[in-house]
Amino acid sequence: MFLPWTTVVGFFIGTFIGSFLNVVIYRLPRGLSLVQPPSHCPNCSHRLGMLDLVPLFSFLFSGRRCRYCRRDVSWRYLWVELITGGLWAAFWLQNLVGGPDPARFLLLAAFASVLVACIFIDIGFYVLPDSLNAWLLGLGLGYNAWLIARVSDKAWTQVGSISLPSAVAGALLGAGLFWGIALFGRVLFRKDALGHGDIKLARGIGAVLLPLVALVSFGLAVAVGAVLGAVQVVLRPRREQENEGEEEEAYEPESLGSLLRCGLGYMLAVDVAALFVPRLERWWFGAEEAEAAEDDWSPSLTTIPFGPYLAAGALVAALLEGPLVRLATDYWNWATGGL
Numbered sequence: 117m118f119l120p121w122t123t124v125v126g127f128f129i130g131t132f133i134g135s136f137l138n139v140v141i142y143r144l145p146r147g148l149s150l151v152q153p154p155s156h157c158p159n160c161s162h163r164l165g166m167l168d169l170v171p172l173f174s175f176l177f178s179g180r181r182c183r184y185c186r187r188d189v190s191w192r193y194l195w196v197e198l199i200t201g202g203l204w205a206a207f208w209l210q211n212l213v214g215g216p217d218p219a220r221f222l223l224l225a226a227f228a229s230v231l232v233a234c235i236f237i238d239i240g241f242y243v244l245p246d247s248l249n250a251w252l253l254g255l256g257l258g259y260n261a262w263l264i265a266r267v268s269d270k271a272w273t274q275v276g277s278i279s280l281p282s283a284v285a286g287a288l289l290g291a292g293l294f295w296g297i298a299l300f301g302r303v304l305f306r307k308d309a310l311g312h313g314d315i316k317l318a319r320g321i322g323a324v325l326l327p328l329v330a331l332v333s334f335g336l337a338v339a340v341g342a343v344l345g346a347v348q349v350v351l352r353p354r355r356e357q358e359n360e361g362e363e364e365e366a367y368e369p370e371s372l373g374s375l376l377r378c379g380l381g382y383m384l385a386v387d388v389a390a391l392f393v394p395r396l397e398r399w400w401f402g403a404e405e406a407e408a409a410e411d412d413w414s415p416s417l418t419t420i421p422f423g424p425y426l427a428a429g430a431l432v433a434a435l436l437e438g439p440l441v442r443l444a445t446d447y448w449n450w451a452t453g454g455l
């Protein structure tokens with residue numbers, strides 16, 4: 117459908133989207149408007165012109181400094197543009213050059229863009245904004261409606277005796293699985309094993325990737341998270357390890373009741389509805405969660421945001437869907453002796 121060289125076009129559109137994502141990453145967690153005021157240097161407030169807003173090139177040719185106040189610009193700006201461009205190019209190549217599937221290209225390009233924002237916001241602020249999680253769920257449900265209209269065999273998933281739209285099945289699987297892990301950690305270790313944002317993120321990933329591929333992506337996330345988490349704990353400076361004991365005493369995990377109620381709310385997408393009807397937020401999740409989210413919460417030294425791993429696992433699974441599913445199926449057959 118598209119010639120291979122057009123992948124370059126996909127890459128450049130992706131870098132422009134990445135440039136916008138840099139605005140999202142800076143403004144969304146700070147509670148600022150995404151559109152007003154126009155782009156400006158956060159240090160000297162000088163408004164940025166066309167020359168300052170060309171993806172990749174502005175960063176590289178200005179010697180990674182603000183042209184007006186000479187303040188250093190974070191490498192993050194370049195990385196976000198490069199990664200988004202690369203992902204757009206890859207999905208372009210897969211779905212537009214390799215096969216004629218513009219709807220799937222749009223789904224995965226949008227999915228990847230939201231995940232890139234999630235990754236960098238979670239690394240910087242230890243939060244996953246509700247609006248981004250709602251976008252993921254919306255993308256999955258929207259694409260599912262398209263699959264149903266096209267009478268695709270992927271549109272419905274059989275769960276026991278009921279037939280669910282696949283995106284709904286995937287969302288319930290993702291939220292249910294990580295809600296379960298959070299409950300497990302809370303009951304067995306009296307620890308907050310996962311943030312609420314991770315449960316909502318897994319829900320969105322399940323909705324877009326659908327149950328089977330989502331499961332593979334969760335496996336990847338847990339495997340990579342476990343390895344890198346262990347490395348991070350081992351490499352931590354000794355002084356921080358010695359101070360650890362004092363912190364533990366003040367630690368008070370979330371109440372079980374709250375975790376049960378919130379998790380059920382995420383399964384029912386009450387948090388998404390609350391974006392449109394704000395009263396729902398307080399009614400279902402209570403004032404505590406709202407206040408906790410507003411507090412300047414400082415993470416403990418062992419806190420490792422899991423969101424980036426979930427998001428990265430989802431991106432790898434979306435890129436390598438075919439081979440990974442085959443590998444997982446082979447493994448399953450081998451492990452169960454071909455049941």
Ligand SMILES: [Zn+2]
Nearest residue numbers: 157160182185
């Ligand atoms: Zn400046």
